[in-house]
Amino acid sequence: MLDRRSAPTQLVMSAGGSHRLDPVTGDHLVTLKQGQRFDGNPGAGAFLIGHFEDYLLRIRSDTPPQRFPSKRAALPTAALLATPERGNRAELEHRIAAPLAIITLSILAIPLVEISPRQTATGRLLLALLAYFCFFNLQRLAESWLETGVTPLWIGSLWYQFVILGAVHLLLLPESFWLKRARQQFARVPESRGCTITS
Template sequence: MIIRRYLVKQVLSTSLVVVALLTLIMMGGRLIKYFGVAAQGRLDSSVLLSIIVFRMPEFLTLILPLGFFIGLMLVFGRLYVDHEMAVFNASGVSRGQLARLLVPFTILVLGAQALLMLHTAPWGVRQFEQLATEQAVRAGFDLVRPKEFISSGPYTIYAGDLSEDRRNLRDIFVYQRAIKEGKPDVMIVAREATRVQIPNETANVVDLVQGRRYEIYPGQPKYLQAEFQSYRLRLENDKDIELDASKVEALPTSALWERRGDPVINSELGWRVFVPFAIVVALMLAVALSEVSPRQGRYYRLLPAILIFASLIVLLVAVRIRISKEQLDVWAYPAVLIVYAIAALLFARKQKLAPKIKKQLKRVKS
């Protein structure tokens, strides 16, 4: 019991640090992307934290198995380097027995992984899609800030002043880039603007007062000018703001089960059901690959082991794509896991047989 508590404490603390570091690295890249979108005025900066929270469970479905595997490798490697494994072996506790002591903790991690994949990650994708849909209609004058140039799709907008209810604007400048080649760019300058609410209208509609409208032909020495007392402007929403997310990935697991039979549905359902068992394979591989001598150091086999386990994740992702294209059956998921589990057993068996083989070779030579 004391040994189990010791091992669980070491693996838990190490795995949490690794998972946190990997999450920071992966989410950092996404956060930079969203900051760039927000800086362009195409995304409200107040929703950045919500986006990260909703996307995090999806990333954790891949980070948690890898973090758990690296944590196991580091802990077992340290046991060898610090001669603790030798003490355990001298006390009658083998490497396999230590692995069995970690089985209950591994089952808890497997349960957490299954909860992520079956419920939390799809929920996060649904919330993200809802937020993305809300942001997709926030374009044009929805994102205007006083005395700042805001870009929204083909529009660049400036307002010198803005009322608290965001309905009235002063000193308006609107520049619209031509979408089609050969068409003119449009520039509008107006003294005031009032937003107009129209039922079932997704675009931004404003009434401009006392201004001028220019049609500019880039690269050509000509333009058209018109003055107006009142002018209604309709700004289409930016379609590119829709942040892509798969509809199937957002479906609850119960909905996937009801619609099973479609290859895309089967691919996603099998992914959620079978991939959590990679946690068990992680324990088997880590125990088999972590054995090092004190002179080699605990990191000697870490990189090759990470590449082997990463190949498992990559292969599962490839199987997911193949199943969705009807090139493989859903049972390819457990087949891959079983192959890697057998490989882990062979690695462990090879390490047990290697010393005996060396002794036999020495006897033959002598």
Template sequence: MLFDSSVRSELTRSFGVTLVVILTIVLTMMLINTLGQAAGGNVAPQDVLLLMGYASLAQLPTMLALSLFISIVASLGRMYRESEMTIWFASGIGLRRFIKPVLQLALPVLLAVIVLELLLWPWGNENSAQLREQYQKRGDLSRVAPGQFQSSRDGSSVFFIDRDSADGRTGRNVFILTQQGKAEAVTTSAKGHIELTETDRFLVLDRGQRNESNHESGEKSLARFEQYKILADSQVLRSAEKPPPKATGTLELLRDPSPRNDGELAWRFGMILACFNMALLGLGLAATNPRRANSWNLLFALLSFVVYFNLLSLSQSWVGTGKMSLAAGLAQVHGSVFLLAMTVLWLREQGNRLCLPWRRFKTKAEVSTGAASA
């Protein structure tokens, strides 16, 4: 039908443009944040693109829901301002008739959100956590790149290696600066290698010297050695911990009900319901006065989106702490928004019906008055 195709094409164009803009803004912010973490030594520089990809998958459902909501409000708001909606209403097409093309656009977006939240969300979080954990569990020596100074995790030591071997366990021209309180020690060696025990990692230096100085007393000492062993990392091998709920598959969360798992399920199922509710709520919030050239309806719609998603996070916290059950959290938050969306649609529909009979009555009165005068 001409009505369905025209409205659907208008919404599709607006959705595409909005999604590109939001993706550009969010990806830029993610890039800056990830580069900052890499510069601070929290993540590996070579994993920046992977972490950005996993973070994008985690934020993509929210971006899709927001793009869908903005495209509906912006497109229908433009139709209100340019009196296109008045023409459709005068043709006998009510606001409820717009639900079909809107849901036709929302259906593929909703399917994408379902796949992202139930499948890709835990997978991306698990891989991202593994990358961060592997980098954090690496020893101080493992972080050292040849030709670069690198500080330890606690900031008490600085390492420098001129070059290393292919296996990464042997280095030449090793320099270590250690500071403990008022004492400072500089250790140099021609060669060093790493030895692993059951729980610890040691750095063994060959043919070097150690220069110690105390800034408080001024005492200095110089010692030469043929072999010197330094504890680099303790408890290198740790038992695998249970992954957090956000990195756990949906089926595993359903099999193991608990407040924390139910809180994560409240977020995943809530995102799916929120995407559907926001599509319906956008229909009612898009109405605007064509005589006023402003965008207050769009600002109010964005405010509604922010409030809704804050309620979604709040419901996740309530369910996660055991204050309410999963079903009660979903019903109270998303059921209330669904009823609100249907109420707004009904009020808009009743407003249009009240206006049209008055206009028809006025037209008939004007016609009869003109015929009487003639």
């Protein structure tokens, strides 16, 4: 191996070696076994010769270290259940969230499509878009909070679905059939019936 980065030039020869990457810095780490090192400039008569058993050479990388994606997505569900770790719990609830989201969004769609002939669909359409936007943004936020330890394990990462359900139904509560019926019941004034006594 010829190294021209320093003065004088270094020539390293060995019988074998190994190579690995530093996971932190991304540098190349070359370990040489049983060799010699020659320090000197070509054409000059003066050379410094050294013998070594192990020689570690670090070659700095100009590119940042590559971050590989998490392998939890490839683990079977049984393995996630067997290891109750935060990352595995977040991945497990991420898998549960997909089928549960279908049920939750179906329940949300029922009150959002009920429109009387006197009402316009603009308000409920905007509410549906807002609920959809908040739903999936809160999903990513809840999973990140669970994995980083912001939320405790007993809360989990599925709480956002119940929050969206409750918020939408609370906003639609003034237009609900049961509330209107209750208002009509309380608005009725009982008719007073008088009786006359004739002699």
